[in-house]
Amino acid sequence: MDQSDPARCRLMAVDLDDGTIGRGTPDQEHERRIAIFDLVENNRFVLPGHDGGPYRLGIALKGTKLALDIRTEDDAPVVLHMLSLAPFRSLLKDYFFLCERYYSAIRTATPSQIEAIDMGRRGLHNEAAELLAQRLHGKIVADFETMRRLFTLVTALHWKG
Numbered sequence: 001m002d003q004s005d006p007a008r009c010r011l012m013a014v015d016l017d018d019g020t021i022g023r024g025t026p027d028q029e030h031e032r033r034i035a036i037f038d039l040v041e042n043n044r045f046v047l048p049g050h051d052g053g054p055y056r057l058g059i060a061l062k063g064t065k066l067a068l069d070i071r072t073e074d075d076a077p078v079v080l081h082m083l084s085l086a087p088f089r090s091l092l093k094d095y096f097f098l099c100e101r102y103y104s105a106i107r108t109a110t111p112s113q114i115e116a117i118d119m120g121r122r123g124l125h126n127e128a129a130e131l132l133a134q135r136l137h138g139k140i141v142a143d144f145e146t147m148r149r150l151f152t153l154v155t156a157l158h159w160k161g
Helices: 028-041 086-108 111-137 144-156
Strands: 011-016 056-060 065-072 077-083
Touching: 011 028, 011 144, 028 144, 056 144, 086 111, 086 144, 111 144
Parallel strands: 011 056
Antiparallel strands: 056 065, 065 077
16 A cells, blocks of 8 residues: 555544443543544554555454454454553553542632643653554554544543543
């Protein structure tokens, strides 16, 4: 595949497995919708060695593993990547803690307090996106913003508790 063709090197749709995730809080549902919209609107996503794209991505939890079900535009299966989430446990715990603090702060805290919490949250988000890129090295090539948005959706899988 010509990896410079933006029309083919991208995700055209992203679906979260309804059986895996439950309803989140209104804030979480909003974050989820924004992440999917932003991801589909602007991403770079390449499967090394595959001459296809644009792709459909299904995201689910299978036991304790992240399942990335990648399909062609016409829904033909391409590859299913199973990824252990163990290396993300600490990051997810810290990220959720900061998210709770952030959502609480936006209702009562000063702008400088909100900004400080949000900076910490963004830093953890960036760290997790880098870890996701490392874990998918050689399997998926994506830009940093695509990995950040994918991590947002990984967190959505854990919102039901």
